Amino acid sequence: MANLPHRRPPFRPDAIVPTPRHVLRKRRTRRSRRHARRPFTGRSLPTRSLPRPNSTFRTCPSRGAMVAPTTPPFGPRRHQRRCRAQRHPQRTPGGYRRPASPSTLPQSRPRAQRPSFRPSWQPHPSHTVVDPCGRQSLPPSVVAPHPTAARPQLRQRPPATTCALRRPARTRGAAVTWLHSEIVTRQRWDEHVWSLTLRHRGETHRPGQWTNLALGVGEARLRRPYSIASAVGEPLEFLLAKVNGGALSPQLHALQEGDRVWVEEGAYGWFVLDDVPTSQCLWLFATGTGLGPFMAMLRSPKALQRFKNVVLVHGVRRAAQLAYREQLCTMQRATAPAAGARNAAGMRFHYLPLVTRERAVGTLAGRITARLRDGSLERATHATLSPQHAHVMLCGNPAMVAETSALLKQRGMRKHRRRRPGHITTETYW
Incomplete structure (x- = not known):
């Protein structure tokens, strides 16, 4: 039977023309870009980019996607789920895992019924996130942080069994206890240098530590730190120097025996x-x-x-x-x-x-x-x-x-x- 012009000629293996290499290379590039891993920003996906080399993923031989090495690269629906797990790590924190049986496969649902992304962080109610484009202010629930897989996870130090500090640090804003101590002796060494010994009943200190002395100036209480010069268990003694134009030292220099000065309860410092x-x-x-x-x-x-x-x-x-x-x-x-x-x-x-x-x-x-x-x-x-x-x-x-x-x-x-x-x-x- 003669070959008609509207019919396809018979198949002959020797007549197959191989596809050029540059055409195959372009096809592989398109497939890899189609299934490339892209970070999830919460509102829109960025432009497609070439896949990055990663030791924990390998290139899919059939479609050119980056897939987990433990998952066989066959099946269109499974391939789509793999790509979705790589693009949205927050939605699939455990990555892609092969189910135990076909009955446990998740059924595809419409986009409106899919679970929405929920950030792991809870913003302050008074915070307002500004749209980078400058159009409007968005509530914190709309803007999501970067995926957890893209952020380096810092190792947390285990809690110490014993405290290294011998005295707990005083927190800012904590209540301070003041004791009104009487001056027992006043030793004058020079016109600008003198020492005071106080009758003080407070906490013990370690040699080398300091505490605060204060005087009432109007309605306020002016204080300055001074090192303790006495031994443990003895009355508190301080070696002081008068500073010309100072706020507290001239008033301390004018005190005599029998006067009182405010002393903060507790000693501080690590010069011990x-x-x-x-x-x-x-x-x-x-x-x-x-x-x-x-x-x-x-x-x-x-x-x-x-x-x-x-x-x-x-x-x-x-x-x-x-x-x-x-x-x-x-x-x-x-x-x-x-x-x-x-x-x-x-x-x-x-x-x-x-x-x-x-x-x-x-x-x-x-x-x-x-x-x-x-x-x-x-x-x-x-x-x-x-x-x-x-x-x-x-x-x-x-x-x-x-x-x-x-x-x-x-x-x-x-x-x-x-x-x-x-x-x-x-x-x-x-």
């Missing part, structure tokens, strides 16, 4: 010996009233029995400002080699006063940093200031603390921290 690592020699550098916390430590000898030598370097402008000088010299003589080499606590104490603006008998001239550079402090005490044998505590003028810390870092010392022990512990006064 409990956090200082044990070393062969403990160096204490102070300027002015920075001697206060060190006096509380020296009056508690049990806290210093871990150290073989303790060196106190106190720098002032004039010799009259050397507070507690007689008491410190008595402690030095009690631990001198001629008196039995050590005291009852097993510690040898060295006291080095420095005066900068005048010459005084029994003192060194110059600043602490100058005497530290030329080695005068080490020669006077026969102690080594090195990272292997010493720990340094600095208190007082911020300029002295910064310059001395820089000199100590040149010797290989570093700042002491709880999680990274070092050799320098500091506290500045302003």
Whole structure:
């Protein structure tokens, strides 16, 4: 039978023309873009983009989509569900999982009956989300955050079994208890430096901590922090300095014995010996009233029995400002080699006063940093200031603390921290 022009010619295998490679490449690109993974924004889907390489997904050999490796890539409806699970991770948080039996397959429902997206976060009622396009303000329930799968999940630290802080931190806005304490003694060291001893019945403190003193100024109560210079269990004592033009120190300077001052109940601060690592020699550098916390430590000898030598370097402008000088010299003589080499606590104490603006008998001239550079402090005490044998505590003028810390870092010392022990512990006064 002759071939008619309106009929298809018979099939012959040798007449098949292979499809060019560039045509096949374009087809694969279209299919991959059709089923590409796209993040869900809550209102509209972004433009289609090429699939990103991901180690947890592989390319579907039949349609070019990114599918889970545990799911066989056959079946049109299953393929659509896979793509939907990848595009909307919030709607399918567990991803695509093969059902146990065909009866458990979810039935397709109209779009109006499908569950709407519900964000996992609850916005504040007063918050208003503004439309990026600037058309109108949308309620928070309309704008959804980014998918959870696209955000990095931070590992939460398990709760600690024991509290690392020895005293709970005071929260902002918490009630503060004030005690009206009476001034028992007032010791004048200089026209600008003096000390007050109070009859106070409050909580105990640790040597090196501070508390607040306050006075009523009009209807308000003006307060300032001051370091405690007394030992634990003794009446509170403070070493104070008058600041010209200050708000509280001139009024405290005018108080006499028998007057009363407000004292906050409780002590604060971590400039204490409990956090200082044990070393062969403990160096204490102070300027002015920075001697206060060190006096509380020296009056508690049990806290210093871990150290073989303790060196106190106190720098002032004039010799009259050397507070507690007689008491410190008595402690030095009690631990001198001629008196039995050590005291009852097993510690040898060295006291080095420095005066900068005048010459005084029994003192060194110059600043602490100058005497530290030329080695005068080490020669006077026969102690080594090195990272292997010493720990340094600095208190007082911020300029002295910064310059001395820089000199100590040149010797290989570093700042002491709880999680990274070092050799320098500091506290500045302003």
